[in-house]
Amino acid sequence: MARSLRGASAAAAGRGVRFPSAPSDYRFLLPTLPSGDSMEECVFLHGDFEKRPYRLEDFRAPLEEVGLIKAITGIGAFQMNHIWLVKMRSKDDKDVLLKTGGLRVKGGFCAIIDPIQHDVTVKIHWVDFAVSNESIRQALAEFGEVLEVSNDNWTVAGFEHAISTTRVVRLKLKEGVVLEDLPHLLKIGGGTVLLVATGRAPLCLRCHMQGDIRRDCQTPRCGVCREFGHESQDCVWSYARVTKTVLPADDAQDNLMGTEEAEKLAPGSNAVGPDATVQATGEETADATTQDGKEEVVKLYYTKVFGHLRPRVPARPHCAMRS
DSSP states (O other): OOOOHHHHHHHHHTTTOBOTTOOTTOOOOOOOOOOSGGGTTEEEEEOOGGGOOOOGGGGHHHHHHTTOGGGEEEEEEESEEEEEEEEESSHHHHHHHHHTOOEEETTEEEEEEOOOOSEEEEEEESOOTTOOHHHHHHHHTTTEEEEEEEEEEOOSTTOTTOEEEEEEEEEEEOTTOOGGGSOSEEEETTEEEEEEOTTSOOBOTTTOOBTSOGGGOOOOBOTTTOOBSSOGGGOOOOHHHHHHOOOOOHHHHHHSOOHHHHHHHSTTOTTOOTTOOOOOOOSOOTTOOOHHHHHHHHHHHHHHHHSSOOSSOOSSOOSOOOO
């Protein structure tokens, strides 16, 4: 299947992933990982997602094979069953483990992730062809120094000459800035782009909360104000809240690609075959609003509070309302 090894390698390398022996369909699924000085002697082992569940005994033979089992001072599962945090005796032992390029656990590939961030690499999806690399540098300047920006070319038969809407960016973060500080959605060149970085929790494009994806999102949504986080019966109405309420464009929100889908449709994914087609999405995003939408919410507010619809919304209402 078609695949851009450069793009895939660059994205995974953003968290120190080493996988020269990884199969072409290897899937990374990671929570937000800790970083900093406390991780100097630590690595994360990322087991094949399809080989779950994992137990401590599964790692004995692979670590004995590379001669490092005695150099381990701590080991345990971390948030997900296929993610294991390992503390080594020294940084030198850690470097030796990283240089192995990966382990074979339960018959599947196990990637090794270094949580200490130096240069990070992110993939930026949905980039307009007219957007220059300099525009991307300027957009990310507040987070660090952009060392390299490159296009991700297609390898699908017949399209080898074409670039995609994905850019690969290598970034040196500023002091005090961590990977989780990078935005998931960003305005560049007048359009919204999606930033994907291996090693941090995804952003749900349904509720805009971090840690889940739209397909599995169970965050309740109010049928009155259309906001997430509470049910209709728990909705508290106020003039300030109503006039600032954003009505998401449901059609656009339902069709906006999430991180997983965007990655599958990019050149760096082997999910794109020679006959693959891309379903176009609308230009609107989940944050798209209209003036008509806001007026409808204000009408709902007055109908609920006063029992009837006022002819217009006063600039400074004198009635008592809940805040």
